[in-house]
Amino acid sequence: MAAPVWLPYVLTAFLAVTIGIFLRRFTHIVRLLRAGKAKEKRWDHISERVDSFIVNGLLQKKVYRSIPVGILHSFIFWAFVILGASVVEITAQGYTPGWQIPVPAAFLYGPLYLAEEIIAVLAMIGIAMALVRRYVVRPKKLMHEGFLDATIVLMFILGIVTSLLLFNAAEHARGVIPAQYVAWKPISGFLADVSIVALNPDLFWWVFWAAHVGLLFSFLAYILYSKHSHIVFAIVNAFFINMEPKGAIKPIDLEKTETFGAQRVEQFSLRQLLDGFACTECGRCTDSCPANATGKPLDPMRLIVNMKDTLLEQGPAILAGKTDGLPNMFATVHPEEGIWACTTCYACVYECPVFNEHVPKIIDMRRHLVLMEGKMPPEAAETMRKIEQNYNPWGIGWDQRGKWAEGLGIPTMAENGGDVDYLFWVGCAGSFDERNRKVVAAFARLMQRAGVKFAILGSEEKCTGDPARRIGNEYLFQTMAKANVETLNARGVKKIVTACPHCFNTLKNEYPQFGGTYEVIHHSQLLAELLEQGKLTPKKPVAAKVTHHDSCYLGRYNDIYDEPRQVLEALPQIQTVEMTKCRDKGFCCGAGGARMWMEETIGEKVNHRRLSHVTETGAEIVATACPYCLIMMDDAAKTKNVDASLARADIAELLDRAV
Numbered sequence: 029m030a031a032p033v034w035l036p037y038v039l040t041a042f043l044a045v046t047i048g049i050f051l052r053r054f055t056h057i058v059r060l061l062r063a064g065k066a067k068e069k070r071w072d073h074i075s076e077r078v079d080s081f082i083v084n085g086l087l088q089k090k091v092y093r094s095i096p097v098g099i100l101h102s103f104i105f106w107a108f109v110i111l112g113a114s115v116v117e118i119t120a121q122g123y124t125p126g127w128q129i130p131v132p133a134a135f136l137y138g139p140l141y142l143a144e145e146i147i148a149v150l151a152m153i154g155i156a157m158a159l160v161r162r163y164v165v166r167p168k169k170l171m172h173e174g175f176l177d178a179t180i181v182l183m184f185i186l187g188i189v190t191s192l193l194l195f196n197a198a199e200h201a202r203g204v205i206p207a208q209y210v211a212w213k214p215i216s217g218f219l220a221d222v223s224i225v226a227l228n229p230d231l232f233w234w235v236f237w238a239a240h241v242g243l244l245f246s247f248l249a250y251i252l253y254s255k256h257s258h259i260v261f262a263i264v265n266a267f268f269i270n271m272e273p274k275g276a277i278k279p280i281d282l283e284k285t286e287t288f289g290a291q292r293v294e295q296f297s298l299r300q301l302l303d304g305f306a307c308t309e310c311g312r313c314t315d316s317c318p319a320n321a322t323g324k325p326l327d328p329m330r331l332i333v334n335m336k337d338t339l340l341e342q343g344p345a346i347l348a349g350k351t352d353g354l355p356n357m358f359a360t361v362h363p364e365e366g367i368w369a370c371t372t373c374y375a376c377v378y379e380c381p382v383f384n385e386h387v388p389k390i391i392d393m394r395r396h397l398v399l400m401e402g403k404m405p406p407e408a409a410e411t412m413r414k415i416e417q418n419y420n421p422w423g424i425g426w427d428q429r430g431k432w433a434e435g436l437g438i439p440t441m442a443e444n445g446g447d448v449d450y451l452f453w454v455g456c457a458g459s460f461d462e463r464n465r466k467v468v469a470a471f472a473r474l475m476q477r478a479g480v481k482f483a484i485l486g487s488e489e490k491c492t493g494d495p496a497r498r499i500g501n502e503y504l505f506q507t508m509a510k511a512n513v514e515t516l517n518a519r520g521v522k523k524i525v526t527a528c529p530h531c532f533n534t535l536k537n538e539y540p541q542f543g544g545t546y547e548v549i550h551h552s553q554l555l556a557e558l559l560e561q562g563k564l565t566p567k568k569p570v571a572a573k574v575t576h577h578d579s580c581y582l583g584r585y586n587d588i589y590d591e592p593r594q595v596l597e598a599l600p601q602i603q604t605v606e607m608t609k610c611r612d613k614g615f616c617c618g619a620g621g622a623r624m625w626m627e628e629t630i631g632e633k634v635n636h637r638r639l640s641h642v643t644e645t646g647a648e649i650v651a652t653a654c655p656y657c658l659i660m661m662d663d664a665a666k667t668k669n670v671d672a673s674l675a676r677a678d679i680a681e682l683l684d685r686a687v
């Protein structure tokens with residue numbers, strides 16, 4: 029059946045309309061993204077970015093953190109890639125029937141045709157799995173308003189791959205496939221005999237050609253209006269990945285900035301806004317959020333999706349510079365209550381398959397509330413006051429900081445002139461909290477026993493500022509950071525060891541922003557090294573079942589999972605057991621992000637939920653490597669009446685007992 033003479037004209041008009049709709053929308057989105065005012069450096073480290081583009085964008089490494097979903101997604105993704113090659117060829121048939129894309133070597137046609145058919149079938153399987161998931165399994169995280177849109181997208185893809193196979197089948201039935209390629213199209217060869225195309229191959233060749241081309245280009249026109257713009261933008265996000273240390277919050281230039289933080293979407297950066305268009309609405313972030321899991325009004329996925337919707341809705345006004353009177357992000361993106369509920373545990377960012385960054389946005393929104401509106405929960409405001417007055421959140425006199433070390437033979441840097449292997453950064457919890465004073469004393473004893481030369485700063489040490497920065501009080505954080513960097517540099521400090529992951533993260537990853545660059549290690553790392561070198565030899569048995577609770581600031585932020593476990597494994601007769609949520613899937617204790625200093629009045633307490641994970645293992649001891657985690661576990665055990673059956677101990681205390 030010959031092509032009608034009008035076909036090229038109709039086809040050209042159709043392509044012009046659909047591609048035009050796509051480009052118009054694409055240009056509009058790019059203009060909206062460029063309206064983002066905050067600046068971020070995302071054009072550095074080009075070779076690492078290209079690596080990330082390949083591994084995370086093209087090969088979709090992070091999608092495989094959930095294996096069934098990863099397989100399902102990869103079928104659909106690769107269908108797109110392979111079918112992309114066939115689009116040009118099939119569309120061109122509307123102008124020149126039988127035209128083939130020139131490939132460097134003709135022998136490549138066969139494998140390409142086979143790949144196309146296999147991937148089309150795999151895509152159909154992937155879509156069937158996705159439909160079963162959405163309509164039969166119905167996980168809560170997928171039951172949002174994007175549900176219908178997701179179904180439309182799946183149906184589009186199903187239509188595209190089905191029409192491709194039937195188009196190929198019609199080619200078989202018409203006998204127009206060159207003999208050497210017939211065997212490379214086995215699936216459509218089979219369909220040629222058993223499907224509708226056998227009835228009238230010529231007619232159905234045109235029907236399925238029109239269906240395929242029509243669906244493909246209609247899908248192109250639709251996609252950027254749908255909630256599935258991630259098909260275009262997720263891969264871009266993988267290139268503009270964060271190359272700074274994960275635990276470093278972006279500093280504000282307090283001298284040169286007039287408005288702090290963000291209350292309007294356009295106050296975010298281009299990259300932050302891009303997250304909204306890259307989001308697949310998979311719900312993994314919300315699924316992993318401890319605040320959400322315990323009933324707090326915090327939903328990291330909604331934060332990202334609502335940010336995009338707000339940008340689209342308010343876009344014309346933003347581009348025209350007429351935003352006066354428009355509702356701010358606390359009304360359209362995320363309520364304030366949820367913004368305070370975040371523990372900054374980083375699980376959402378870690379789980380996100382498209383590298384969206386929720387935590388910096390939450391901190392920016394907190395910065396606006398704190399620095400522009402003077403708002404924060406009253407108990408947090410009280411903590412900030414204590415840090416301002418006595419340089420610690422406990423509010424105990426600053427001159428008492430070194431008291432725990434009295435009589436233990438521990439010099440200060442001032443006393444020994446800085447002749448040390450390590451400065452022992454004690455931190456506020458170790459200095460002022462009764463329970464954690466025992467931990468730092470145990471760690472100090474271990475260092476003395478192993479012959480490590482160390483000293484403390486005593487009353488010269490101040491809070492690192494971590495709680496202030498995470499609550500949004502950048503001004504107080506920078507005051508603390510600059511004072512500490514001045515002291516550390518004046519004392520000639522090169523190497524620091526600390527038992528607090530929050531201090532560790534801030535000293536290691538954030539102080540370089542203020543001229544303080546040191547070699548910083550966590551006590552778990554030093555203890556593991558001393559054990560390895562034979563400088564510490566545990567002899568007394570710790571005959572108990574022990575589970576280790578991962579600190580978010582040690583694990584997800586700084587990739588330290590093994591060393592605390594190495595310390596535990598070195599204890600004679602110990603029996604270790606892992607919680608289901610452990611290592612990079614660990615569940616927060618509820619204290620990070622300055623939550624330690626805020627009341628938890630909504631839902632179940634995060635530390636109580638974590639305690640349930642501990643008790644499920646039947647452990648007699650929960651081991652920690654963070655003073656905040658220890659306080660939270662202690663509190664939960666006492667409140668939930670397992671004080672007697674479950675001991676709480678830092679890894680240093682357990683090792684100290686054993687040596």
Ligand code: SF4
Pocket residue numbers: 313316317318319320326328369370371372373374375376377386387
């Ligand atoms: S950082 Fe943790 S608490 Fe905050 S939104 Fe992400 S998962 Fe939830």
Ligand code: SF4
Pocket residue numbers: 306307308309310311312313314328329332376379380381382383384
């Ligand atoms: S932000 Fe990331 S993890 Fe959350 S729904 Fe979107 S793609 Fe999924």
